[in-house]
Amino acid sequence: MIISVASGKGGTGKTTIAVNLALSVQPSVYIDCDVEEPNGHILLKPTISSQKDVAKKFPKVNLNKCTFCGKCSELCEFNAIVVLKTDVMILEELCHGCGVCSYFCPEHAIEEIEKNTGVIRKGTVSSKAVTFIEGVLNIGETHGAQLIRHVRKEIIPGQINIIDAPPGTSCSMVASVKDSDFCILVTESTPFGLNDLKLAIQVVRSLGIPFGIIINKYDEKYLDLDKYCCDDKTPILLKIPFDRKIAEYYSQGTPVVFVMPQWKELFRQVFTNIKSIIQNHEIIVDERL
Ligand code: SF4
Ligand code: SF4
Numbered sequence: 001m002i003i004s005v006a007s008g009k010g011g012t013g014k015t016t017i018a019v020n021l022a023l024s025v026q027p028s029v030y031i032d033c034d035v036e037e038p039n040g041h042i043l044l045k046p047t048i049s050s051q052k053d054v055a056k057k058f059p060k061v062n063l064n065k066c067t068f069c070g071k072c073s074e075l076c077e078f079n080a081i082v083v084l085k086t087d088v089m090i091l092e093e094l095c096h097g098c099g100v101c102s103y104f105c106p107e108h109a110i111e112e113i114e115k116n117t118g119v120i121r122k123g124t125v126s127s128k129a130v131t132f133i134e135g136v137l138n139i140g141e142t143h144g145a146q147l148i149r150h151v152r153k154e155i156i157p158g159q160i161n162i163i164d165a166p167p168g169t170s171c172s173m174v175a176s177v178k179d180s181d182f183c184i185l186v187t188e189s190t191p192f193g194l195n196d197l198k199l200a201i202q203v204v205r206s207l208g209i210p211f212g213i214i215i216n217k218y219d220e221k222y223l224d225l226d227k228y229c230c231d232d233k234t235p236i237l238l239k240i241p242f243d244r245k246i247a248e249y250y251s252q253g254t255p256v257v258f259v260m261p262q263w264k265e266l267f268r269q270v271f272t273n274i275k276s277i278i279q280n281h282e283i284i285v286d287e288r289l
Contacts, residue, residue, distance in 0.1 A: 002161045003274060004177040006204070007186040008196025010167035013216040013240075014186045016250060018164040019043045020257045021184075024267035026129035028160040033151055033176035035118060035135040035144040040164050043255050046132035048123035054135070054150045055114035056143075057097040061088040065109035072101035072110060093142045118147045120154065131156065145175040152176070160271075168196075169203045177204060182274050183211040184237065189219035194228060201234065210281040212237040212274065235277065237270045 005018040015032075019040055022030040032038040059072075059081070070083045080094035081101055102110035118137040125132055135151035137144050144166065152175075155161045165176035177183050183204045187197040197213070204211045213229055218239040229236050240246070246256050257264040 001159075001182075001278075002155060002163060002180045003182045003184065004163040004165050004180040004209075005184045005186060006165040006173055006177050006200060007167050008169060008198070008200035009192065012167070012186045012188050012193065013250075014167060015040050015043070015164055016256070017184065017186050017214055017216070018162050020255050020263065021267050021271065022130050022160075022162045023125075023255055023257050024264045025160050025162075025271045026127065027131075028129070028162055029131040029133065029156050030125075030162050030164065031151060031154065032132075032134035032164045033148045033172075034164055034166045035137040035147050035151065035172070036166065038134045038136055038164075041132070041134060042253050043250075044125045044130065044132055045253070046123040046125050046130075048121050048132075050123075051119055051121045053116050054118050054120055054147055056117040056146045057099060057112040058092070058095065058115045059090055059097075059099075059101050059110045060113045061090070062109045062111070063088065065107045067107055067109075069106065072105055075100050075104055096143055097146060117141050118144075120147075120151055122154065131159075144172040148172055148175040169199050173200075174203060174207070177209060178207060180209050181278050183209045184214055184270075184274075185211055186214050186216055187225065188217045189215060189222040189225055191224070194225050197225070198228070201232070210277050212277060214238045214240065214270070216240050217242040235273070237273055238266060 005014055007014040022028045030040060030044060032040040066088055068083055073081050073083045078094045078096050080091045082089045099112055102112050118135055121134050123132045133154045135147045137147055163176055166172045185197060185200050187193040212235040214237050215225060218241045249256050249259055
């Protein structure tokens, strides 16, 4: 089973939810796909047992073969290759390493070279009941999606895999949540939270993934969010009120389920609800076939 935890915006407590869920439904696999800023390790404090480099493909032009026809530039949908009269420039920040330019170059003037983009680290959390996996993007690298695709190859079939996705609705978020059995969208009780939640809902809906909401720092005076979820028939899985104690434990790097056992029960209940939503979703999809 793959459960991804995403949020329309940063700072909603997405990692806290992913970590506490992984600790509540052990044995589980926690996978940090927030490769630009992975911080699940701060809470889980895993013992790392292996680390491997991940390379991305990158085009290199042989100017001795190039006729400066401009075809590669025309075909690059990311505007990452610029053909001048006597030179070809690759804009590294824009290049997604898709290989289209080298495939279609009529002179075979472009070869794909490998460039180190980040690492994947694996380990276990002290109880050994949680497997820890994270991707860490190299400083200066701007595209996490390729690394995320490599990280996702580490998903362990037959186990409960909890994916901590990057915030926002970028291609990195899509690469992280794609093919999940369920997506938890974490939001907070503010107009900004609601606005970004709507965008995140659009993305997971377009991917056909069943989803539910966890509202962090729930404010019962802000009713727009509840009303939206009710009108949209979006299930609210959990409301976590602002609690100074929880915030203090978080700032000390302590998962709340370690010190407040009642939260472990609540996260287990969330997991039970998720399983029944997935089952109902499968029945609906079957009936449509
Ligand atoms: S398609 Fe090939 S030959 Fe044409 S400009 Fe690009 S690298 Fe040069
Ligand atoms: S590899 Fe893809 S993204 Fe990069 S320059 Fe070539 S066509 Fe553009």
